[in-house]
Amino acid sequence: MDIVAFKASVSGNRPPAGLSRPHQALWHAAKGEWDAAHGLVQMDEGEPDHDWVHACLHRIEGDLGNAGYWYRRAGKRPASGPFDAEIMAIAEALFAGAVR
Numbered sequence: 001m002d003i004v005a006f007k008a009s010v011s012g013n014r015p016p017a018g019l020s021r022p023h024q025a026l027w028h029a030a031k032g033e034w035d036a037a038h039g040l041v042q043m044d045e046g047e048p049d050h051d052w053v054h055a056c057l058h059r060i061e062g063d064l065g066n067a068g069y070w071y072r073r074a075g076k077r078p079a080s081g082p083f084d085a086e087i088m089a090i091a092e093a094l095f096a097g098a099v100r
Contacts, residue, residue, distance in 0.1 A: 003092040022049045026091045029057060030084065048074045049094055056086050 001009075001016065006023065009016050015027040021040045028037035033059060041054040057072030060083050071078045079086040 002086065002095055006095070007088065008089050016060070020094065021050075022053045022094055023091060025050075025053045025057070026087050026094075029053075029060065030087050034060065052076050052090055056083070056090060059083070059086070 001019065001023075005016075006019075006027070010027060010030045015024045019027065021043060025037040025040040028034075028040070035054070038057050041050045041057065044050045045054070051070050052074035055067050055074055055076065056079065058064075058067035058070060059079060063068075064078075068078055079089075
């Protein structure tokens with residue numbers, strides 16, 4: 001899967017088969033399903049890709065202090081742009097293998 005297919009999949013009712021947990025969490029976040037997304041990233045806290053998505057989710061939630069903690073754990077700078085743009089940027093970076 002690539003970012004184009006991922007973006008298109010968000011119009012569906014469930015994430016496509018074979019997505020990693022961080023990608024599944026981003027898929028749920030893109031649909032506004034924060035609790036489902038958060039539950040997925042909590043499964044592997046300490047993994048940089050999970051922690052980056054976790055940071056994004058807490059930024060969406062409005063808990064910037066907690067988001068900052070997770071950005072630091074992921075080794076990423078805090079985002080400040082639109083949430084949907086951050087979700088897709090993280091998804092694209094993960095597809096490219098930028099965090100592992």
